[in-house]
Amino acid sequence: MLKKIILTFCLLGSVVIAQIKVVTTTTVIYDLVKNVGCDKVEVDYLSRGDQDVHFLEVLPSYMMKLRKADIFFQIGLQLEMWAPQLVDGSRNSSLKIVYLSDSITPKEVPTTKVDASQGDVHPQGNPHYWLDPYNAKAMAEVIYLELALLSPENGSYFKKNLDAYLLKLDKKIAEWESKMSKLKQKDIIFFHSSWIYFTDRFGLNIAGYVEPKPGIPPTPSHNADIIQLIRKKNIKLIVTEVFYSDNAPKQIASMTGVKILKVPTQVYGLENIKSYIEMMDYIVNQIANNG
Numbered sequence: 001m002l003k004k005i006i007l008t009f010c011l012l013g014s015v016v017i018a019q020i021k022v023v024t025t026t027t028v029i030y031d032l033v034k035n036v037g038c039d040k041v042e043v044d045y046l047s048r049g050d051q052d053v054h055f056l057e058v059l060p061s062y063m064m065k066l067r068k069a070d071i072f073f074q075i076g077l078q079l080e081m082w083a084p085q086l087v088d089g090s091r092n093s094s095l096k097i098v099y100l101s102d103s104i105t106p107k108e109v110p111t112t113k114v115d116a117s118q119g120d121v122h123p124q125g126n127p128h129y130w131l132d133p134y135n136a137k138a139m140a141e142v143i144y145l146e147l148a149l150l151s152p153e154n155g156s157y158f159k160k161n162l163d164a165y166l167l168k169l170d171k172k173i174a175e176w177e178s179k180m181s182k183l184k185q186k187d188i189i190f191f192h193s194s195w196i197y198f199t200d201r202f203g204l205n206i207a208g209y210v211e212p213k214p215g216i217p218p219t220p221s222h223n224a225d226i227i228q229l230i231r232k233k234n235i236k237l238i239v240t241e242v243f244y245s246d247n248a249p250k251q252i253a254s255m256t257g258v259k260i261l262k263v264p265t266q267v268y269g270l271e272n273i274k275s276y277i278e279m280m281d282y283i284v285n286q287i288a289n290n291g
């Protein structure tokens with residue numbers, strides 16, 4: 001069988017028997033699946049990189065993607081509240097659903113009963129764990145195990161891809177840790193509560209959030225509190241995801257001179273961000289160069 005030359009760092013597998021059909025909720029998972037599965041998987045994602053993954057319109061086209069899939073990888077921790085409806089609509093009784101959150105230790109798990117007054121708090125813990133690259137390694141390992149279960153004949157192929165990817169990621173992690181080391185305990189304001197895994201990993205301090213509560217849009221009185229906090233602690237940065245409105249950060253910046261960094265937290269969150277590693281490179285460089 002003739003094989004096309006694929007210009008990625010994927011190892012070339014033996015003869016393709018059947019591709020595993022994978023759907024992922026996010027583009028970060030999509031990228032990890034591509035790196036582990038390479039030419040033995042056909043992978044598609046649902047939420048675009050420049051969309052807020054908390055919300056997704058339930059479209060029949062997404063159900064169709066799931067109808068033909070073997071496996072559906074999700075972040076879990078109730079980030080994708082829209083996913084069960086899509087699974088129901090797909091009528092695919094053999095679809096395997098995997099929550100990658102099972103491979104990590106959740107942070108900010110509420111100790112009291114969660115209700116709507118606390119905003120969009122996730123009762124099982126903060127679901128934004130992929131922003132810690134060590135968690136991305138854990139995610140890639142689970143993806144490998146699941147692909148190998150579905151296609152044992154390709155198990156060693158997936159393992160080689162996994163090992164090559166983890167090696168590459170480890171080198172980048174060392175680079176990211178060294179770049180961030182000069183910012184230890186630096187106070188930063190973030191827009192949404194998506195950063196605890198990132199800040200814990202790299203030793204930054206979350207001074208506050210532009211959202212008064214997770215998922216609750218900014219208010220004038222909370223903006224005033226943030227402006228006071230920035231002045232008191234001489235904070236230099238607000239970090240926000242590309243899909244959030246600029247209005248409140250800009251207003252806060254006009255009063256304080258604080259710098260706003262808009263960063264992608266998914267692959268394709270910006271046009272030139274085509275992988276998890278490029279995304280993390282971008283975030284780390286932006287914060288390290290401006291912090």
Ligand SMILES: [Zn+2]
Nearest residue numbers: 054193194214
């Ligand atoms: Zn969130």
